[in-house]
Amino acid sequence: MTTTIHPPQQTEPPVLSPRRRWTVLAVCCLSMFLVGLDTTIVNVGLPEIGRALHIGTRSLEWTVDSYTLVLAGLLITSGALADRFGRRKVFRTGLVVFGLASVACALAPSVGVLVAARALQGVGASMLSPVALAIVVDAMPDPRERARAIGVWAAVFGLSMAAGPVTGGALVESLGWRSLFWVNAPVVVAALVLTALFVPESRARRAQRLDLPGQVLLTLVIAAAVGVLIEGPRIGWTSPAALGAYAFTGLAAAAFVRVEWSRPEPLVDPRLFRRPAFTGAVLGAVAVFVALNVTLLLNTLYLQDGRGWTPLAAGLATLPMAVGATLCAPWSGRLVGRTGPRPPLLAAGASMTAGGLCLTGLDQDTGVLLLLPAYALIGIGFGFANAPITNTAVSGLPAGRAGVAGAITSTARQLGAALGIAVAGGLVAGSAPAGLAHASRPGWALVALCGLSLFAVASTSRPKRT
Secondary structure, three states, X not given: OOOOOOOOOOOOOOOOOHHHHHHHXXXXXXXXXXXHHHHHOOHHHHHHHHHHHOOOHHHHHHHXXXXXXXXXXXXXXXXXXXXXXXXXXXXXXXXXXXXXXXXXXXXXXXXXXXXXXHHHHHHHHHOOHHHHHHHHHHHOOOHHHHHHHHHHHHHHHHHHHHHHHHHHHHHHHHHOOOHXXXXXXXXXXXXXXXXXXXXXXXXXXXXXXXXXXXXXXXHHHHHHHXXXXXXXXXXXXXXXXXXXXXHHHHHHHHHHHHHHHHOOOOOOOHHHHHOHHHXXXXXXXXXXXXHHHHHHHHHHHHHHHHOOOOHHHHHHHOHHHHHHHHHHHHHHHHHHHHHOOHHHHHHHHHHHHHHHHHOOOOOOOOOHHHHHHHHHHHHHHHHHHHHHHHHHHHHOOOHHHHHHHHHHHHHHHHHHHHHHHHHHHHHHOOOOHHHHHHHHHHHHHHHHHHHHHHHHHHHHOOOOOO
16 A cells, blocks of 8 residues: 655745845756766776776776666656655755765775666766756746756756866876766765755645656666667677567566556656657757767777877867857857747757768778867757757646656656667777777767757747747
């Protein structure tokens, strides 16, 4: 028997002063920077981790994807828990779990411990990403101010994702790969203090019931789909094990949809996907993060293993991507507030498509004058895409479900990240250093295809009414 806990009804939240609202945004952005940075900072350290722990490409993929898989699987439940029991409470719990797991990663003696600690990091991060967005939405009820705030939020998140390789390269080269995880500790402490001082408690006026069957099935679907992509090159794409994995994934997905249709308060309401704008936003989030993570992993392996660059040099090569994402994300947020999501989505699609196409002919001696502009175009596309996707998804759900609204798009992002790592790793697994450039070409075509998909997403979005 399931016992439903009814939290006290929330009274009308106090109106915060402008300074307090933007302080809350700054604190949430600090935590989001931490989550985004940890999603990509490890990429540039993968060759060094592989040498230190004597592991190959598949184990390195699991080092990245154990984090993103758990994060993607738990985001929606964490958002629902925050709506029910208090967003600040869940947010602070996530910071503590994330910090302790980061220390475990830094001390890991083997790849097994590292993968497990990375999974625990994902548990903590799942309590930060959707909850931070829900806190921001609750603090800023004015739609125009909220759009600008989401633009800033997306800029910080984009900066963290794109700046991870630069920061990681500097840390690995100067302090070793374990510093990639030690760096989280002081940020977590600062975020805990600032949250206690400035972030007010909030919760949904009517929180939904927890959907444990849906949560288990969603986790199984994500883990099975990404797992078979990672292990496919080793077990064979048509082997009995792979065929069984395909069947299991399909059955789990069908069971998930059936369970969600039958529940009065599902984890993911299938009816939401009847709204073209919402469906487009979710698919767009997957596409954007597939493209970003394919870019980051292929760049790391191509430049370090294929061309012998240092971790710092490989990280610095992505600096144009970080600059493009950082400059364009707040601009995108302002455009969403003035004109709606369609113009920034079109700009994102054009930039990302052009960046991917620039590298479809990559070879061993491709010049820096082609690499850097291509990375910049992909970063510009990433920066323009996040604000309209996030704003569209949040606007598509009731305000009282803000935590779940943020969680659905965050789940889509992390699913895209996990898929991107798995696909990119599968393309180059087993390739000799001299063959990495040629092996990665389909990956760059995939980046361009993801950019093209944003044009379809833009066609489903609603122009701003005047």
